[in-house]
Amino acid sequence: MDGIAKPTGARLRDSALTDDISFLLARANALSLAAGNAALAPLTLRARSYSVLELAAGQARPTQRELAEFLRLDPSQVVALVDELQGQGLVARESDPADRRTKVVVATPLGREVCEAARAAATAAEQHLHADVSGSDRHLLVDLLRRLAFPT
Amino acid sequence: MDGIAKPTGARLRDSALTDDISFLLARANALSLAAGNAALAPLTLRARSYSVLELAAGQARPTQRELAEFLRLDPSQVVALVDELQGQGLVARESDPADRRTKVVVATPLGREVCEAARAAATAAEQHLHADVSGSDRHLLVDLLRRLAFPT
DNA sequence: TATTGTTATACTCTATAACTATA
DNA sequence: TATAGTTATAGAGTATAACAATA
Numbered sequence: 001m002d003g004i005a006k007p008t009g010a011r012l013r014d015s016a017l018t019d020d021i022s023f024l025l026a027r028a029n030a031l032s033l034a035a036g037n038a039a040l041a042p043l044t045l046r047a048r049s050y051s052v053l054e055l056a057a058g059q060a061r062p063t064q065r066e067l068a069e070f071l072r073l074d075p076s077q078v079v080a081l082v083d084e085l086q087g088q089g090l091v092a093r094e095s096d097p098a099d100r101r102t103k104v105v106v107a108t109p110l111g112r113e114v115c116e117a118a119r120a121a122a123t124a125a126e127q128h129l130h131a132d133v134s135g136s137d138r139h140l141l142v143d144l145l146r147r148l149a150f151p152t
Numbered sequence: 153m154d155g156i157a158k159p160t161g162a163r164l165r166d167s168a169l170t171d172d173i174s175f176l177l178a179r180a181n182a183l184s185l186a187a188g189n190a191a192l193a194p195l196t197l198r199a200r201s202y203s204v205l206e207l208a209a210g211q212a213r214p215t216q217r218e219l220a221e222f223l224r225l226d227p228s229q230v231v232a233l234v235d236e237l238q239g240q241g242l243v244a245r246e247s248d249p250a251d252r253r254t255k256v257v258v259a260t261p262l263g264r265e266v267c268e269a270a271r272a273a274a275t276a277a278e279q280h281l282h283a284d285v286s287g288s289d290r291h292l293l294v295d296l297l298r299r300l301a302f303p304t
Numbered sequence: 305t306a307t308t309g310t311t312a313t314a315c316t317c318t319a320t321a322a323c324t325a326t327a
Numbered sequence: 328t329a330t331a332g333t334t335a336t337a338g339a340g341t342a343t344a345a346c347a348a349t350a
Contacts, residue, residue, distance in 0.1 A: 012222045013302075015210050016271060019294060022184045022278050023203055028300035029181040030224045030341095032174045048317085051175055058167050065331060070164045072182045074319065079333060101326045101331040119168060126174050133299050141300075142171060144293045147285050148180035150165070182318095200340085217308060226342065231310060253308040253349045 025148070032129065039125035043118050044088065048073075050118045052081045056091045057107035057115040063096075064103055090114055177300070184281065191277035195270050196240065200225075202270050204233045208243045209259035209267040215248070216255055242266055 242263035
């Protein structure tokens with residue numbers, strides 16, 4: 001699982017890619033996703049399903065359409081993710097009487113419990129992976145990443 | 153406040169995900185990847201194949217194994233990507249006389265030309281997408297992202 | 305015996321279009 | 328007509344194992 005901590009391809013770091021934000025995002029995301037999925041696997045969750053569960057466990061009462069936009073997923077992917085979480089008893093679909101087309105996704109009591117455990121596992125894994133970015137740097141990073149993730 | 157038009161999905165930004173570096177990376181990467189692929193499509197390249205081409209066009213003369221480690225891809229994926237670029241006449245495999253197992257991937261003259269055009273297209277798309285992160289913020293972001301992408 | 309590249313396979317993710325039921 | 332959710336499908340990305348050539 002853990003290899004020798006040798007610099008990965010240090011020979012290639014003089015490439016133009018080293019200044020390429022898109023490339024750095026892709027590589028950082030790949031590492032983060034792998035660590036997150038591994039940390040969530042014992043809860044039979046993945047990064048994707050956890051993100052849906054987290055939103056369903058909050059106060060916002062999101063519709064599937066809102067989940068799709070916020071998570072930048074296709075509505076059909078949200079269907080599959082909610083189906084999965086519903087099958088695990090973690091979320092439920094509630095019909096909105098005001099507009100019977102929409103379905104609000106809310107976490108069950110079990111879902112809220114699992115969500116807290118998942119958040120703890122994901123946070124721990126993330127902090128371990130990004131241990132060399134901490135304190136004020138971490139705060140700054142979150143601020144900058146928000147601007148990339150939600151451009152004006 | 154009711155009259156202020158806000159982007160759809162803004163309602164959900166109070167979620168715990170808003171502070172989640174993994175989630176922000178995933179969303180930022182999804183946007184960046186889509187913009188990059190769209191910008192590179194006229195050159196019949198995608199973000200993945202462009203990154204291989206960029207490394208092949210440099211001075212490093214990487215082996216396929218080195219490409220796999222640096223790009224965080226499986227060696228079998230590198231085979232497919234190099235096959236594709238080779239079919240387009242953009243790179244060539246060179247055998248290393250010192251170790252005949254390894255194959256060094258180098259860009260052809262056409263490959264270097266296409267690579268420059270691709271870099272211009274990708275850079276323009278990226279700067280357009282991330283227009284609200286500029287100047288010193290951008291420099292800082294690159295530094296922080298490097299630490300996420302290449303952890304110690 | 306170990307490593308590089310390769311092939312094969314399966315699974316996840318992403319993108320698109322069409323259908324239904326409501327509005 | 329338009330929108331929310333659903334279904335179906337194909338393509339891209341990811342992960343794993345096995346194999347031949349070479350070290």
